[in-house]
Amino acid sequence: MIITEKINIQRTKHSRLSEVDFNNLTFGSIISDHMVVSDYNNGEWGASSIMPFGNISISPTMLALHYGQVVFEGMKAFKMKDGSISIFRIEKHYERFCKSMERMCIPAMSYEQFDEALKALIELDSAWVPGSEGASLYIRPFVFASEERFGVKVADEYKFIIFTGPVGPYYANPLKVKVEGKYRRAAHGGTGSAKCAGNYGGAFYPLQLARKEGFDQVLWTDATDDLYIEESGTMNVFFIIDNVIITPPLSDSILDGVTRDSFITLAKGMGYKVEERKIGANELVHSFQKNIFQEAFGTGTAAVVAPIQTINIAGKDYNLPKVSDNSVSMKIKQQLLNIRIGTAPDKNNWNTIIKL
Ligand SMILES: Cc1ncc(COP(=O)(O)O)c(C=O)c1O
Structure with missing residues (x-):
């Protein structure tokens, strides 16, 4: 009690x-x-x-x-x-x-x-x-x-x-996202890593424009070089390229997502290679061209793990293979769910349990 x-x-x-x-x-x-x-x-x-x-x-x-x-x-x-x-x-x-x-x-x-x-x-x-x-x-x-x-x-x-x-x-279907080319969510030294209300209000306008073009979300790039992917709406973002799970490193312009952290911990524990490193839109394009781009998804408390189906970069749509239960992102999502509902061991003591 x-x-x-x-x-x-x-x-x-x-x-x-x-x-x-x-x-x-x-x-x-x-x-x-x-x-x-x-x-x-x-x-x-x-x-x-x-x-x-x-x-x-x-x-x-x-x-x-x-x-x-x-x-x-x-x-x-x-x-x-x-x-x-x-x-x-x-x-x-x-x-x-x-x-x-x-x-x-x-x-x-x-x-x-x-x-x-x-x-x-x-x-x-x-x-x-x-x-x-x-x-x-x-x-x-x-x-x-x-x-x-x-x-x-x-x-x-x-x-x-x-x-x-x-x-x-939160999302019923895989997402269509665009790499935002004009607007920026957060600058170094700003409030991007704080979960403060203004960050969301400031992001609405570009999101609204993207929705009018048929996208569900935008992928924000960094405000210094305009090159590197940072995060997406209310999610951190991951890519799987050539069997490596890649996610942008934390900084003062990215929210330190609890799901991101949990996902990385589980992925490593399940034997996947994970890299927290900068990744630019150019690298995404190259990996599409080389046919080594496997999965893209967002992680967040609301969305849990949300697959991305299409990424638009500089006006061109790149389509990803359909997700299935065998996709790496879905296997790790299932493991996370199993821990939360008690059907897999909670090795990291993430759950606070209330017995009724
Ligand atoms: C801007 C932003 N990035 C990432 C996330 C994902 O964080 P979490 O996994 O802690 O929900 C959220 C949601 O809280 C968010 O609002």
């Missing part, structure tokens, strides 16, 4: 659980019954409370709305084969949350507070964790400057919230 006396819990009187069609889960529209809330005032984080999910009241002068001090995380919990719930890699998500907060001048919250509130919320809303394959409970911790005033400044007050929602697959 994780629910603790340290957290004040106000249970909903009107659960919305019976309204949810768990056989038709879309991504991002269904929210579970409760949320965690904590406020930062007078130099410290106050105790967490759990309350029914609902609207919050904010002032038009709230600093986050004007100057963008907003940081978030995206995590998942899974229903295991024995009926328990596993939460995936809490510590790694917490570390990234702290790094993002530091970059955005937001005061850190202790691991104990984050971990305890998260586990209590998942336990309370455990009935919302879907059990069907490919479905999971998406968890959204976030923090924003809640201070009310309009001068440009680092805020002195913040609000931390965690809400969750059951989700199905």
Whole structure:
């Protein structure tokens, strides 16, 4: 039993659980019954409370709305084969949350507070964790400057919230992506490696243009040389060329994806050769021409492992072989899923298990 006396819990009187069609889960529209809330005032984080999910009241002068001090995380919990719930890699998500907060001048919250509130919320809303394959409970911790005033400044007050929602697959089909030729997502020295809200808002315009051209996503290139692939939308990106799994190295312009890290660990453990190195669009073209390009895919909490079917480089479409259960990316994805649901050993202690 994780629910603790340290957290004040106000249970909903009107659960919305019976309204949810768990056989038709879309991504991002269904929210579970409760949320965690904590406020930062007078130099410290106050105790967490759990309350029914609902609207919050904010002032038009709230600093986050004007100057963008907003940081978030995206995590998942899974229903295991024995009926328990596993939460995936809490510590790694917490570390990234702290790094993002530091970059955005937001005061850190202790691991104990984050971990305890998260586990209590998942336990309370455990009935919302879907059990069907490919479905999971998406968890959204976030923090924003809640201070009310309009001068440009680092805020002195913040609000931390965690809400969750059951989700199905993020992408239904293999993706068509284009190497973005004009716009850049992140520059060295900027905020690209922080999971801060502005990075996403800034990426919408080029994404919208790409969607109009029929693409699902863009592959961002670096802002210094305009040559090297960095990542894609809400995913890190991988290529398999001549039997080597290649992914761009982490930098201050790439998000340190938890799925990326997990995928690399599993791939190495399964005997695949993995290289974290710079890879340019030119190298992709050459490997297509030499017929040694095997797979391309994105990794992310939402999408898990999303195969790429077509890459457009400088206006030309390059088509990849169809993915099958035998594709390397799909075998590693299955291994990741098996660990999460408890049908493969969790050798790296990634799961936090809540026994019900
Ligand atoms: C910009 C960006 N890159 C990569 C990722 C993948 O990270 P993760 O695997 O931790 O979800 C995400 C999603 O969080 C993202 O928003």
